[in-house]
Structure formats: C-alpha cells, structure tokens
Amino acid sequence: MAGVIQDVQPAVPQPGTGGAAPLAERLPRLALIGNPNSGKTSLFNQLTGLNQKVGNFPGVTVDRKTGVAQLGGQRRAEVVDLPGTYSLYPKSLDERVIADLLYNPLSPDYPDFVVVTVDASNLRRSLLLFSQLADLGLPAILALNMTDVAAERGIQLDVVALERELGVPVVPMNARKGVGLAALRIVMADRLAARPPAGRFWQPGAELRPLLEAIRQHFGLPNDYLALHYAHQFRQLHFLSEEDRTYLASLTEQYAFDSTAQQAAETVGRYASINELLLEVVTVTRTERREPASNRIDKVLTHRVFGYLIFLAILFLLFQAIFAWAQYPMDLIDQGISALSAAIQARFHGPLVRLLTEGVIAGLGGVLIFIPQIALLFAFLAVLEETGYMARVTFLMDKLMRPFGLSGKSVVPLISGLACAVPAIMGARTIESWKDRMLTIFVTPLMSCSARIPVYTVLVALVVPDESWLGIFNMRGLVLMGLYLLGLSSALLSALLLKTVLKARERSYFIMEFPVYRWPRWKNVGLTIVEKVKTFVLQAGKVIVAISVLLWVLASYGPGTRQEQAAAQVQQQAAARRWSAAETERREASARLETSYAGTFGHIIEPAIRPLGFDWKIGISLLTSFAAREVFVGTMSTIYSVGQDADLGTVQQKLASERDAQGQPFFTPVRALSLLVFYVFAMQCMSTLAVTYRETKSWRWPLGQLVYMTGLAYAASLLVWQVFS
Template identity: 50%
Template sequence: MGLDIKVALVGNPNTGKSTLFNRLTGLNQKIGNFPGITVDKKTGFMKLPDGKEAEVIDLPGTYSLYPKSNDESIVFQVLADKTNSSFPDVIVLIADASNLKRNLLLFSQVADLGIPMILVLNMIDLSEKQGTKINLIELAQRLGVQVVSISARNNIGIDKLKQAITNMNKVATQLQDVDVNVLAPEAINAIKSKLNTDNDYYALQVLHQHEYLGFFTQQEQNEIEEIEQAHHFESSKIQAAETIARYKHLGSVLSGVVTETKTTEKFATNNKLDAILTHKVWGFAIFLFILFNIFNAIFAWSTYPMAWIESGFSFVTEVGHNYLPQGMLTDLVLDGVIAGLGGIFIFIPQIAILFAFISVLEDTGYMARVTFMMDKIMSKVGLNGKSVVPMIGGLACAVPSIMAARNIENWKDRIITIMVTPLISCSARLPVYILIISLIIPSQKVLGIFNLQGLALMVMYLVGIIAAVLVALVMKFIIKTKERAYFIMELPIYRMPRWKNVLFTMYEKSKTFVFEAGKVIIAISIILWVMASFGPGNRFENIEKKYAPALADTTKPTTHIETLMASEKLENSYVGILGHWIEPAIRPLGYDWKIGIGLITSFAAREAFVGTMATIYSVDGGDEDTSTIRERMASSVNNQTGLPVYSFATGISLMLFYAFAMQCMSTVAIVYRETKGWKWPIIQLVYMTAMAYVAALIAYQLLK
C-alpha cells in the first residue's frame, strides 16, 4: 500500500488526542512498538478528500518537548530524526480550546522545529458553553498556521480537519518568535555548525536531549557532551528561561484573540461537585459506596445471562454425548474443550458489567478525582498520585498497568508501583472469586438492600488494595533513593459519559478476555483432558476389571457405578498422580489434589483455574452426568473427612491465595521487560507466593 502522507498527532494529555485518532482512523489501526523501545506505537490510516491515503501516528501525550518520562521522550525522538519511520510530513497539534495558553506552550516549541503544522482546537463546543470565545481567523494570522476548531467527542469539524491536511503544503512552519539563541549562543552555534543545521531550536533541543537520540553515534554523543561542558550549558536554568519567554510571548499572541464572558461561573458546577466528591471524609465514603454498588451490580445484573450461558453449555454437552459417536475425539471436544470454554464464557456478563462501570467513571472525569484523593495516602506509603493510575488500571489487568508505570519519573516510586500493582485484584481473578463466592456465600439480602455475595466480592477487592498499600509501606523503608517525587495532575471537567464508547469498551474488553483467556484455556483443557484420561501402566485396565461385574448386572442401575469408576480412574490418571504428589504441601490450606491441579495450571493465567475445574469435574462426572460444573463442585465431598470440599474455610483460604499469589506468567514477563532483569520479578514472585500461602494457611486453620 503506497502512502501519500504521514500525519503525527501531538498534544497535551487530556486534550482528546486519542479520541481524534479514533475518529480519523476508525477501525483501520494497529498497535506496535517504537523501534528499540517498549512504548506503544499507535498508527492508523485514513482517506483524505482528494483520495490520497494518509498514515496517522498517535505520539504520546506531553506538556512540553522536555520529557518527564520515557513515553514523553518519544515525541522529540521522532520529530528530531528525519530518517525515523514515524517522521511526519505534517504535525497536527491538538489543543484544549478552554485552556489555550498552557496548550500553546507545546505548540510554540514544536512549531520552532520547522515542520509543517496545523493547530486543532478541540472541545470547542465545551469552551463556548463555558463562555470562552476565540477569534480563529486572527489566531491563525498571528501564528501563521491553519487553525481548525473541532469536537472530536461529538464528531464535529473532522471533515474540516481532513480538508486542512489536504490543503497543507510542504513548506515548513517557521515561527521562531522567541529568540532561543540568546539563551546559550556559543553552545547553540557550535551544535548548528556540527550538525549542519540553521535551526536554533533544533540545536538547543539536541543539547538538552541528545542522550535520548539513538541516531547519534557514541562518538557524536561524546562530542555533543564536550560542547556542553566547554560552554557551561546548564540545562535546567535554560529550560526555565525559555518557558518564561514563551509564556510571555503567548500572552501577547492571545491578547484580544480569546475573550471570557463567563469567567466567574465558568467552573462553578465543577467546583461544587469537587467540594463533595473530593472531600477528605465524604469523598472516600462516596467512593466506597460507588465501589459497593459496582460489585453488587456485577452479581445482581448478571444472574440471568450467566444462567443462560451455563444452561447452553450443559445442553450442548448433553446433546453431544447423546448424538455424537462415542469415542476419544467426542470426549476430548465435549469434556475437554467445550467444558473449558464454558468455564470462561459464563463470566462474560460480569466482565462486561465491570468494564462498563470503569468506562463510565473514566468518561465522566470521576476516576481522575479518585487519583487526586489518593495522592495524600500514596505519599505516606512512599508513592505518589501517579502510582494510583496503574494501580486502578490493575483492576482490569496488571500487564498494561505495569507498563503505565513508565510515566512515574521517580525510580523508587516506579519500582514500588510495579511490585505492588499485581496485588490489585484484576479481571482474571474475578471468575475465581465469583465461582468460590457462589459456592460458599448464600445469595441473600442484608437489611433488604445489600447482597451478601456482592459485599463479599467488594471485600476481596479491598483486601488486594489494602495489601498493596501495606507492602508499599514496607518497601518504602527497604528501597533507598535520594530522588524526590512530585505529583502534578490536571483534573478534567465533568462530562456525561459517551454511551457508545461505554458499549464499545464492554465489547472490546469482553472479546479480549474471551480470546486471550480462551487460547490459554483451550491449550490447558486439551493437555488436562489427555492427562486426566490416561494413566501409567495398566491402572485403567485393572479399574475396569474391578467394576466389570457390577456393570454387567443389568438388574441394577449402573449410573452410580460408572461415577465411582470415573472418579477412581481420574485419581489414577497422570493428572491425579501429579495432584496427589503436591497434595501434602497444600492440605494444610484445606485443598485437595484437584484444587492443587488448578493452582498449577492457573500460573499460565489465573482464570485458567475455572477452566481446569470445569475439565476435571467433567471427566470425573462421567458421560451420563448432566449437572453443571458448579453443582458438581458444590456436591463434591472430601473422602477422608466426609465434609464438603468447598467449605467456608476452604473457600476463604482459596480466595485469599488468589488475592495475593502472582499466578500469572504474563505479569512476570512484563516485570522482567520493564525492569530489564530477573531480580525484581523473582523477588515479586517469591514475596507474593509466600504472602498467599501464609494468608491462606492462617485463614483455613482459624475458620475450619
């Protein structure tokens, strides 16, 4: 596919850059990595009005060209290197129309690099509603670039932007209204001479950021370093002087262009809501109330769809055994693959409900307030407010959340955040919690309002959060550093959620859960079925001979005999032998060998525990057993004690084990990648496994 033009989207965080990227590219996008770096690279493609095709690159959000994190450093790395595959023909800089002066700082820096550029004022509808009027024609004349007003959220002005890109010529944007040469003339001129460039600002940025620029050889890096030292280049002082000069210039640019007609009431509603929702007492009470309602809804709203899915898989299995030819292949498909997938599909309603609520909280701006409220608590345990973003993201999945910790500048805070984020209960734990809670907690109301099962689920999530905070507090004293941490965050205004976006999030997250978990579950289910259907030597033959006389007696029903034979075969299979081998280590926790197998397989993915139980109990139940997996698990009895396997004590012990244990290969791999070594992932795996074992042991021994 021949591309005609490359367009880079640049802008501050929370300016709607990602929303615009989705509007321009639709579903025609992909995610990769920038070369040599683990930062996500989002690219997409769009058709322009003249029929040409454009590649759109969504660069990480940044407040200025001076990076505070690995993600932010990508912006200048791309814009500084014309040989970079992502180097754009045109830059589209997205600014928040209601906060122009701050947003135009980045615009003026990028413009001075001399790349063709368009300024996009996003959320223009909101800024006008707040009483901000912008003279677009005058602003365009003063800046010397095309200025387009849009509302990416409401799909307003997107066609105008595409037309502006089409009209864009390849003449570079050359503003340079701020004379940066006076800040360090000798050093800048030396770099210009060395790099054969006439752009003062490019030379200044090379002095500031050459360590990030991989296209320089080691010798060139050393020579740039020598220029810095020879001319006493003081990066932080020059950055401050440049920023002051730019803001002073932008003040004159915007004078008479931007007028405020409702300055006193502009943020009145926001401030009133914030006074309640971020209150040091009521704010936390409201947050806990919202959390409880979310977990209550996860159980209450999903009851019927879960029952339909469960009945559907039971029906498929029953029909399959009745009408498909008996044999190994049928058993593999029905008792292995179908049973394993049934254990995952049943949780789609609850996964969808959880992500719907998370999407609504993010879309309305409330999640940012939670981050703000948590900053004070985080700072007391050695973290800062930025740690809350990956930790809250951990409710969905630890892998992208650990990657999000790159935005934390302080090394100690970043390491501690990475080490504790897997303790936050992720969506993979949700099926395990729901399965166990449904077995040990009655579905009844307290005071006619509170669902006991929803309350239990909320407690499990709070257990993970509290554990993460306590571990962070311990690590605060163990890990030493002299760096100081700062927390700067912009609170977005409150908005109504975009219901289309909420539905899309529900669909995408559910699909990802099914496909990502499904691949693991199918593989594990097939391996488990094979290990559960065969045994060493002639064990199976001896068991069949043992029960042959009883099965041959046609005067008595054989269903019970077949179930006994299936159970004895399972215990003598390869999986049964493995389970009995590890049973002594887990018996003090209240687990039998079947649960032990689930613990082993779920290291591939936590939710695999459910699929494992589905497969094992399908094999154990025999072909004639049409009861559901949960019914079989609820009725299973410990052969030694005669008590139910899934007692209250065992259930609590098992949930605590999953709350604290790592049990996720993907998380181990991402921690290795992010910390560039095995030290921290091994420490994490050891301390979390020890916590899980001790907590499960204490819980079972106290409650049994």
C-alpha cells in the same frame, strides 16, 4: 505575524520515509499529540472507531495505540496516539517516547505530520507545546477542541486570525461529540498533499550558534531547534549510540552549555510570543462571577470525609452490579455451552468428540461465560474516566497513599490494576520518583485484576447464597467487594513494609490538573468495552483453550496400563458392593482421572498443598493458572468434565457435585475461602513478571514479587484452613 518568526529553516526532509518503505507502499502516518485532558483520546476514537490496535513503542513497554482513519477524498492514514504531555521536555518515562519519535527524522515511525489538540478554553497553556512542535519543522494541524467550554466561559476566538498567525490550518471542534470531525478529515487529506511547516515562534540566541552548528553538521539535522534538543536531552534519547552521547557530552562541556538556564530562557521567550499572539485572537466577552459548578462539586467529591464515602459507595455499586446485573447473561451463556456439549455427545461418539466437548468447548465456556462481568467492569471504569471523576479519585487518594510510601500518582496504576496489572505497571512510568515508582510496580499485582473475576465469581457463587442483606445488598456482591478491599489493604501494607527497605531519600510531589466534568460519551465507553472484551477473549482465550486441550489429553491418558487396572478394580468393587450403573461410571471416571498423567503429577505436589485444604485436582489448576489467573476456571472445567455426565454442564454444577472421601460436598465454605484468599495474594501471571523485569531492568524485582506474593498467599491460605476448618 504577532510574536511569531517566519520560518527560514528548511523543514524536515521527507518525514516518515527514512528507513521505511516509500510512501506509495504504506499508509501516511499522522501523530496525535496534546496536553493531558485536551481531548486527544476522544479524537483518536472518533477518527479510528474500531480500527484500533494496542502495541508498544519500539524498545519500550509504553502503550502505543494505533488505528486507521478515513480522511477526505477517500484517503486513509495510520494514526498514532502519543502520550499526553505539556512540553517536549519530558518529565516522565512515557513522555520520553515522544522525544525518541519526533527527534529522529530517519526513524521508520516518524510521522508525516502531527495533529495537535489544544484546549480552546486554555489556549495559552496549550500553545506552548504547539510552538515547540512548530519550531521542530513538523507539518501540523491545530485541532481547536473544547470550543463549547470556551463559549460557556465567555471566550471568543478569531479562528481566521489564529490560522494566519500560526501559519497552519485551525479546525474548531468538539471531539467528544464529533463536531468538526468531517472538516478535520478534509483538512488532513489536503495536508498530505502539501506539508509546509508552521511558522517559527522562538529561536536560540546567537551565543548558541557555534554549538548548534556543530551538532547540525555532525548529525545532518535540518534546523537549530532540533539540534538544541539534542544538546538538552542526548542522555535520554534511545536512538543515539554511546559514541554519539560521548560526542555531545564533550561538545556541551566545551561550550559550557547550561541546560536548566536555557530551558528557562526558552519558556519565557515562548510565552512572550504566545501572549502577544493571544492579544490578536482572543476576546473575553464576560467574566465568570459565580464560583464554577465544577468547584462546588469538587468540594463534595474531594471532601476529606464524604469524598472517601462516595468513592466506597461507587465501588460498592460496581461489585453489586458485577453479580446482580451480569448473572442473567452469564446463565444464558453457561446453559448454551452446556447444551451444545450435550447435543454433540448425544449424536456423536469417540475420542475426537470427547476432545471437542470436554477439552475445547469446556475451555471455551470458561472464557465466554465471564464476558458480561468483564464488560461491566470496564464500562464502569470508562464512565468514571469519561466524566472526569477518576482524576478526583487520584487526588483524593494522595493523602491516603503518602503514609505508605506512595504518592497520588501511584493511584492511577493501582486503580488500573483492577483491570490488568500489565498496563498498570507500565503506567507507573508517569511517576518521576524512583522510590515511588519501584514501590508502585512491586505492589500493583496485589490489586485484584479482572483475570481474578472468573475465580472469585465461581467460588463465591458456589458457597455464598444468592440472598440479600437488609433486602437490598446482595451477599455475593458484598463478599466480592471484601476480596477487592483485601487486595488493596495488602498492597498498602506491603508498600509500607518495602518503604523501610528502600533507602532512597528523594522527595516526590503530586501535581495534576482536573479535567472538566462532562457527561460520558457513550460511543467512547462502547469502544472501550469492545476493545477490552476482545482482548480478553482473544488473548486470554487462546491460552485457556490451548491449556484446556492439553489438560484433556493429560487427564484422559496415563502411563502404561494404570488406567485400565484402576477401571478393572472399580468394576470388581461394583460387583461386590452392588453399585448402581451411574455410581460405577462415576467411580470409574474418577479412578481413570486419578491415574492419568495429570492425576499422577497432581499427586506429586499434593503433600505441599494439603495443609491448605487443597487436593491434587486443585493443585493442577494452581499450576496451570500461572500462565494466566483466569485459566483456573478453564482447568477446573476440563478436569471435572473428563468422564462426567454431560448433564453437569456448568462449571458451578461440576464443582458442586464433587465429593470427598466421606461422600460429603468437597467445596465447603472454608475450603472455598482458603482458595479465594490464595488467589487474592498469589502472583500467578507470567506476563506481569515479564513486564516488571522490562520496567525495572532487573530480575531482582520480579523474583522478589514471585517469592513474596507466593509466600504471602500460602501463609494466608494456611491460616484460614487451619483456623476455621
């Protein structure tokens, strides 16, 4: 074996079984690991399809995607998608979960074997990570991905020789297209039956043997390389106790262990072995003489002028599509919900029927109507990610972010914030600089997330005419884009302000690898849309429907006999002024709502929000939407459903029919703009505050977000109403 040392150490005993149920009682567990842009996520999607779920790694708020894969021979296995990394020496917080998982053989989450995805067109870099995993004694399979790219570049690989040199099965494949997937499933099933470890690439020098032997004996570790990582990383390994860390600190000091020098020596030694191996298995048949097409495209997409214009054009197309393309299916859903509610009310009567139609169905309609827009947003983001353009946006925005105290890596959480602030804040773990990470976490909620789309679209559609500017630009789409740009501008200016408060002087650097340009894999795009829509409907939907039912009860009943007295007073006025039956019914419903529990509470807070142009009904919606911003629409739908004519079924129709004391339309353009501006800035998401606390380990940051953003929202809304009303 060229450059590879035969393994003489025992493999990790019974991986995956320590502290967990026996293998017979649970599915075998395999972990997907690889460099960023090596096709790991595409392979995960191919293996698991729709059998996926997203949670957190134990003890940390890093996304953990798991799924169930069907292997060869009708066997099934649990697949864990680990964060992308270039080596087992973590540089960011999300990479540390890999160390916590792979360095603890007794963990119940320890994998039975790993599938390492490597880029066949850049095998030298990819094999560094594989060699480290092999030296840990982990049973492995090498998924040789992007073989089509390697062939285009004139790179030929001797797969049989590579398999012999590495000592593990090697499966050539194209994960995006599913080529080689069937062979990989068969190999994985065979690997479960027999899990021999791979060969060894590198071993520590003799001078480290006393230190490593002491660590191995103390912790019962199976090989020297795992003991070496304990010496390197004991301060970051969460599963170690304080006594363990104290012991390792004294031991490394006793043996004068120099972690930096040892890492450098290891890297040099590994690449020496890898270079020798590649001479045996890689042949370059031709050299690319022309500049690659990707470089020519990058000159345009990352241009200091055209790059920003192209990015703005793409955003413009996105927001136009959210209104123009989604309108027809939204209308169908809205009309269907309205017709269902009217049909039920026409055939049945009673409090339970009203609870069903005005509470449950009205709240459900506030969820389902926005599925087309949510699907379109995530479809666009998935296409940008699949094609490789999102990485260029990150690079492009680095120059823009620097003056505001942020880095190019901050762009990923900020753009992710267009979908949801919770995973976006978790994504800030990839930022090494503490200052950059704190700034990014603090300002990310100012980005307009998908939960704001229901609020934006209802209010914009209410007061902005469905017309085109210059015959091609939808006016509603332009306003929507303006709201998103307002959120981005406020995030950048807030970061600039906070930059002067934080005194950290550390310098940060932005280095990233561009993935190759590819046509999007529509199956992956479809999986992303289904996953995100399902999350929106199930998670946000449960909150919205629950609050809608609670609100219906609070809006339908009141303390004592106040509602009956108010209704009797309306009847007296109707007789004296000769109101029509419809007018009398409308005024009686309004009086009952105003004297209900919800109305009573709304009137208590009304003085604080009246300067913004809001009334007590909007106040109730503001408070309930603190659970989740999108609850606003469900609340408004429920509040304006109670006692109203069933024919006014759509949310927009209900708001448009609302009148002020003078009988004029209540939702004027200025009042709608004041409310829109409030929602651009307001921190109204308990989940965001919770994840900020978990990421910063301090209440100072989430409370600072709450006070700052609420104050900013109030001041901006006050300015709009007082100036333009």
